[in-house]
Amino acid sequence: MSAKKESLGKTIGIVVAVCLVCSVVVSGAAVGLRSIQQTNASLDKKSNILTAAGLYEQGMSADNIESVYAERVEQRFVDLESGEFTEAPGSDYDMYKAAKKTDMSTKVTNSNVGFQRRPNVASVWMVRDDAGEVSRVILPVHGSGLWDLMYGFLAVDNDGQTIRELIYYDQAETPGLGGEVQNPAWQDKWDGKKLYEDGEVAIRVKKNAKPSNPHSVDALSGATLTSNGVENTIRYWTGEQGFGEFLKKQAWRS
Numbered sequence: 001m002s003a004k005k006e007s008l009g010k011t012i013g014i015v016v017a018v019c020l021v022c023s024v025v026v027s028g029a030a031v032g033l034r035s036i037q038q039t040n041a042s043l044d045k046k047s048n049i050l051t052a053a054g055l056y057e058q059g060m061s062a063d064n065i066e067s068v069y070a071e072r073v074e075q076r077f078v079d080l081e082s083g084e085f086t087e088a089p090g091s092d093y094d095m096y097k098a099a100k101k102t103d104m105s106t107k108v109t110n111s112n113v114g115f116q117r118r119p120n121v122a123s124v125w126m127v128r129d130d131a132g133e134v135s136r137v138i139l140p141v142h143g144s145g146l147w148d149l150m151y152g153f154l155a156v157d158n159d160g161q162t163i164r165e166l167i168y169y170d171q172a173e174t175p176g177l178g179g180e181v182q183n184p185a186w187q188d189k190w191d192g193k194k195l196y197e198d199g200e201v202a203i204r205v206k207k208n209a210k211p212s213n214p215h216s217v218d219a220l221s222g223a224t225l226t227s228n229g230v231e232n233t234i235r236y237w238t239g240e241q242g243f244g245e246f247l248k249k250q251a252w253r254s
Contacts, residue, residue: 044169049073052138052155052165053127073138074126080106083245086121095119095140106241113236114144114229122243126252127155134158134252139243143233146225148172150181154234156195160247163203166190166234178226189217195247201239205231 043062046069050056055068077093079086089104098104098119105117127136135158142151152168166187173179180186194214195203202215205227209216219227236242 046073048153048167048169049125049138052153052167053125053136054155054164055127072128074128076124076126077121078124078243078246078251080118080120080122080242080246083243083247083249083251085251089121093121093123095122096142108236108241111232111236111241112144113142113232114149115142118241124243124246136164137247137252139237141233141237141242143229143236145171145173145181145229146178146223147174150226150229150233152181152233154237156247158250158252160250161195163190163193163195166230173223173226178220178223180220180223181226181230186220193217195234195238199248201235201244203231203234203238205234 043065046065047056047060050060050065050068050073053073055072056065060068077086077088078084089098096119098121099115099117102117104121105119107117108115123140125138126134127138129135136155137158137160139154139156140151141154142149144150148171150168150171150173152166152170154163155165155167156163168181171179171181173181189211192214193203193216195201197215204216205219206216207219207224209218211218238244238247
């Protein structure tokens, strides 16, 4: 009996020791890789912003991405209520984290975008041409798809009206259906479309939309709910609760 107890005790001791060693190794690896993960996440974000800016070239190195971004793109912050530029609420400000805090966000009303609150201050990116003038304004947008929220960047000309790019970088839609929001052929359909008509948001995503219609984009085949989600997202973020006031004032010209 004592031999069996001793054997069981040794087994448990070995299991505990192995678990402790493994936990130390995993924790150490996580800490050690954190900076690399953060660097990669930042680089991926800049790549998507450069794509929306029309500045990304296939095969660009990390150094080239950083260089072009630093030279041509400027991140700024907007008070969504006033539509004016403002200072970031903190050095590490994250608009998506701010949306979860009642003192830094506003409740969403009369909308079906899939989230309950939006931040009071949002990031925007100014894209400058060779002469240093703002050529595009990139707005972060997000809203519901079929399965979950989809996150992207909407690039608008400096007229505050003409769409140039709609880039989705994070989505969980069905491959081959709603997942086609990331298909370059569908993204190209947004180029040149107009956000507003007579001062009101006019953009639509609908089946069999005529290419000649400046306010409509053809819906994704077999993905009605995803298409509706895209329309709701763009209409919300370019409307009065989103960047509408900012785009109307064209604060980047001041």
